[in-house]
Amino acid sequence: xxxxxxxxxxxxxxxxxxxxxxxxxxxxxxxxxxxxxxxxxxxxxxxxxxxxxxxxxxxxxxxxxxxxxxxxxxxxxxxxxxxxxxxxxxxxxxxxxxxxxxxxxxxxxxxxxxxxxxxxxxxxxxxxxxxxxxxxxxxxxxxxxxxxxxxxxxxxxxxxxxxxxxxxxxxxxxxxxxxxxxxxxxxxxxxxxxxxxxxxxxxxxxxxxxxxxxxxxxxxxxxxxxxxxxxxxxxxxxxxxxxxxxxxxxxxxxxxxxxxxxxxxxxxxxxxxxxxxxxxxxxxxxxxxxxxxxxxxxxxxxxxxxxxxxxxxxxxxxxxxxxxxxxxxxxxxxxxxxxxxxxxxxxxxxxxxxxxxxxxxxxxxxxxxxxxxxxxxxxxxxxxxxxxxxxxxxxxxxxxxxxxxxxxxxxxxxxxxxxxxxxxxxxxxxx
Ligand code: MTE
Ligand code: CO
Numbered sequence: 001x002x003x004x005x006x007x008x009x010x011x012x013x014x015x016x017x018x019x020x021x022x023x024x025x026x027x028x029x030x031x032x033x034x035x036x037x038x039x040x041x042x043x044x045x046x047x048x049x050x051x052x053x054x055x056x057x058x059x060x061x062x063x064x065x066x067x068x069x070x071x072x073x074x075x076x077x078x079x080x081x082x083x084x085x086x087x088x089x090x091x092x093x094x095x096x097x098x099x100x101x102x103x104x105x106x107x108x109x110x111x112x113x114x115x116x117x118x119x120x121x122x123x124x125x126x127x128x129x130x131x132x133x134x135x136x137x138x139x140x141x142x143x144x145x146x147x148x149x150x151x152x153x154x155x156x157x158x159x160x161x162x163x164x165x166x167x168x169x170x171x172x173x174x175x176x177x178x179x180x181x182x183x184x185x186x187x188x189x190x191x192x193x194x195x196x197x198x199x200x201x202x203x204x205x206x207x208x209x210x211x212x213x214x215x216x217x218x219x220x221x222x223x224x225x226x227x228x229x230x231x232x233x234x235x236x237x238x239x240x241x242x243x244x245x246x247x248x249x250x251x252x253x254x255x256x257x258x259x260x261x262x263x264x265x266x267x268x269x270x271x272x273x274x275x276x277x278x279x280x281x282x283x284x285x286x287x288x289x290x291x292x293x294x295x296x297x298x299x300x301x302x303x304x305x306x307x308x309x310x311x312x313x314x315x316x317x318x319x320x321x322x323x324x325x326x327x328x329x330x331x332x333x334x335x336x337x338x339x340x341x342x343x344x345x346x347x348x349x350x351x352x353x354x355x356x357x358x359x360x361x362x363x364x365x366x367x368x369x370x371x372x373x374x375x376x377x378x379x380x381x382x383x384x385x386x387x388x389x390x391x392x393x394x395x396x397x398x399x400x401x402x403x404x405x406x407x408x409x410x411x412x413x414x415x416x417x418x419x420x421x422x423x424x425x426x427x428x429x430x431x
Contacts, residue, residue, distance in 0.1 A: 040324050071110075077101070080111055083179055086167070091119040092218075094161070096182030099308070099330065100316040105186055105358050105365045106156070109240050112185035114247045115161050118217035121267045125251040128215070130197075130235070134273035137202030144251055147235065150192040155234065155257070156364040158332045160184040160303050162260035162287050165415075166408035168396070172416075172427040176315040180415060180427060181308040184332070186365035189255050191236030194229050198273070207273040211280075212254045215267035222263045223277035224256065228301075232257045235268060258334030258363040259301040260410075262287050289407035297403070297410075303334035305393050306412035307341050307368070307385035318423030322376035327354075331366045333387035340386040343370040347380030347416065347430050354383065379419040380430060396429060 071078065080095040087093045097113040114120065125144045133139040164183035167173050174180050198210075203226065210229045214220040224233070234255040237244060244250040249266025256263045262282055277283065277299075289297040309329040312318045318325060327345075331338040337360045342351040354368035368383070385393040394402075396413030403410075418428040 075101075078111060080113060081178055081182075083174065092117050093119075094163075094183065096178045097185055098315075099177045099182050099184075099310045100313050102310070103328070103367070105330070105367050106240065107185035107187055107365075109187070109242065109245050109248075112187065112239075112245070112248060113161075113183050115183065115261065116216070116218075116247075117220055120247045121214075121216035122246060123215055123251060123267050128251055128267075128269070130252060130268060131270045132197060132201040132273070133270065134211075135204040135207035135275060136198075136273050137204065138200075140201045142197070144237070147192055147197075147237065147252065150196050152190055152192050153234065154188055154190050155232075155255075156186065156188045156359075156361050157255060157257045158184055158186040158303075158363065158365045159255075159261045159264055160306075160332070160334075162262055162300075162303075162409040165306075165411040165413070168413075168415075168427075169400070169405050169407060169411055172429045175427050177308050177310050177313040177415070178315060181306075183261070184365070186330075186332070187239040188241070189234055189236040190238035190241070191234035191255060194233040194235055194254070194271075195231075197235060198229060198271075201273075203273055206275045209274045209277050211272040211274060211278050212263075212265040212268055213270040213272070214249075214265045215269040220262075220265050220282065221278065221280050222265065222282055223274075223280065224259075224263055226273070228256065228259070256301075258303060260287065260303055263301065287409055289403055289409055291406070292404035297407075300410055301334075303332070304410065304412040305331070305333035305335070305338060305385040305387035305391050307331035307338070307383040307393060308415045309343070309381050309383050309417060312381070312419055312423065312425045313417055314425045314427060317425055318374070318419060321423070322374050325372055325374040327370040327372070327381065329354075329368055329383050331368060331383070331385040332364065333385065333389075333391070334363060335391065336362050336388035337364075338366040338385050338387050341366070341368040342384045342386070343368075344382045344384075345372065345379045348382055351384065376421055378421060379417075380428070381417045381419060381425075382414050384414055 078098050078101040082095045094115045095113055097107060098111055128144055130142045161183035165180055168180055208226050210224050211221050236253050236255045237251055239248060244253055252268045254265045254268050307329055309327055311328050331341045341354040343354045344351045354370045356366060356368050358367045360366055393414055399413045416428050416430055417425045419425045
């Protein structure tokens with residue numbers, strides 16, 4: 001069987017903006033594996049361990065050298081990145097989480113991707129208010145201090161922008177999982193169940209929808225059904241234990257678990273209760289999928305199950321050569337957990353179950369690993385998520401058959417990385 005793929009020129013590390021080459025190459029790929037486990041160590045003695053390094057010869061920094069700690073200087077490459085042609089203007093903009101440099105399931109606060117429609121607003125918490133109005137018995141206004149007097153909860157949830165992987169609808173384009181899949185982060189939120197706040201105001205019986213509004217220059221608004229608002233939405237003020245970052249909506253953001261990121265209104269200042277959706281810009285011209293027949297899918301809130309191999313990937317090639325090799329990646333579903341991820345190294349001819357590791361929580365990211373003996377032959381790597389409802393991540397072609405290629409939203413198709421004999425990976429599609 002011959003496998004062909006379309007792809008790009010191998011990138012320089014960290015560069016996701018190379019022009020398309022659209023190569024179509026053929027050739028059978030040998031199935032790796034089966035060899036005896038190779039050693040992953042090197043022979044002793046080695047000067048790097050037998051000689052005394054400089055940092056053992058002198059005292060280190062005093063404890064107050066960094067009142068707020070930063071990563072090691074050797075980790076300076078672990079940063080959010082932009083794609084120049086996507087961010088002509090830096091204010092209505094997007095940057096991407098460096099998924100290939102992370103492990104586990106929690107995204108560190110400093111590298112959570114950002115999406116702003118009008119820049120990141122700097123809000124003074126002392127002056128910030130949250131108002132509940134519309135179809136309620138008593139319109140109410142809360143200070144931040146008032147919010148902190150409600151019972152609060154902690155939950156880990158992923159936030160994925162509906163446009164994540166959106167540039168890949170028509171074919172392989174961006175070279176790196178940071179760019180193809182990095183519009184996602186996964187943090188622990190501390191917040192008040194929205195239900196408790198709405199109950200204080202008293203939702204009228206005809207109150208069927210809510211409209212959260214942001215305190216940024218975009219005054220972002222979305223319509224959310226009252227069932228979701230009363231179910232698991234949070235009004236959050238902390239992420240990973242510390243205050244929300246300015247970029248993530250300090251001092252208050254709405255958390256809408258499992259649903260598209262656009263609904264997670266940042267700098268939350270007002271929630272109006274109404275009897276029907278408002279049909280605002282972000283739910284009509286944007287965040288909808290125009291189908292081939294001219295009709296649009298609307299109100300597609302739940303994020304379908306998805307996964308991606310983060311290592312190796314175009315920004316993280318295999319550098320150690322053939323032998324024992326660790327493949328890892330992340331998976332998530334807006335409908336529950338991801339109990340199973342399959343991995344293939346031969347473009348889908350053979351699938352094997354990956355090893356899930358770490359906590360498995362509803363609507364949170366999951367981590368998977370797949371260890372194998374690489375024989376040095378080219379690889380076509382893919383991962384496929386199965387969520388707790390039985391839904392299986394589709395191929396990109398299946399998605400196109402169902403929805404055409406007009407949309408830039410809700411692309412949860414299976415990602416392929418081609419890895420050559422040198423371990424260099426590139427974004428390709430199997431045809
Ligand atoms: N809320 C406000 N007020 N303004 C915004 O521009 N962007 C939305 C949403 N909430 C936005 C907002 C979009 S499209 C997404 S994907 C998420 O916030 C991004 O959240 P993040 O910046 O924490 O990654
Ligand atoms: Co978004």
